[in-house]
Amino acid sequence: MTDAGAIPLTELTGNYTIDPTHSRLGFWARHAMVTKVRGSFDEFEGTAYLDGRDPTQSTARVVIRAASVDTRNDQRDGHLRTNDFLDAPNFPEITFTSTGAAVLGPSTYRLTGELSIKGVPHALSVDLEYAGAARDPFGNLRVGFEGSSVISRKDFGMTWNATLETGGVLVGDKITIELEISAVKDE
DSSP states (O other): OOOBTTBOHHHHOEEEEEOGGGOEEEEEEEETTTEEEEEEESOEEEEEEEOSSOGGGOEEEEEEEGGGEEOSOHHHHHHHTSTTTTOTTTOOEEEEEEEEEEEEETTEEEEEEEEEETTEEEEEEEEEEEEEEEEOTTSOEEEEEEEEEEEEGGGGTOOOOOBOTTSSBSEEEEEEEEEEEEEEEOO
C-alpha cells in the first residue's frame, strides 16, 4: 500500500467494514457472442483486516446475497436466480474468504482465496489497485481498492446455454468480476 496524501501507512492497519453504499460488486459476460451484459449484486457485506506494515498479512471476507443480482432486466435476473445459474433459493449466499495476499507493486496487490457459488468452492485470485485513503466528513478513515478477475462459470456448475443459429452460444463461459471497494476503518 502506498501513502495516499498525509495518512501514514501504519495508520491503515486495522479492521475495516465494506461500505455497500459506496462500493460495487459487478460482473460482465458475453451475450450472443457479440456484446457484454453487465450486472451487479445489490446486497453484500464484507470485512477486511489491512496490515499497513506487512500487506501480505491482510485478509478479507465477503458475503453476497445471490438473489440481489441485477442486470437491469427482470426476466434475465429471474433466470439468473434459478438452478441454471446461481440457484438462489437453495444457495442464498455467494462467499469469498481470502487465504493469502501478495504485493505486486507500489500500489498493486493480489488477494487469493476461495470463492463459493452454489456451494461449489473454487480458488480465486484478484489483483487490486489501492486507490487511496482519506478521512470522510464524519471523521471515518476510508480506503479504496479496485480490481477484477475472470472465472469460468462452468467451474461452479453453471452450464446452461443455448446454441445460436449462426454458431456459438448465447452466454459466454468466462465471467469478469469487477470490484470497486470503499471500506471504513472500525475505530
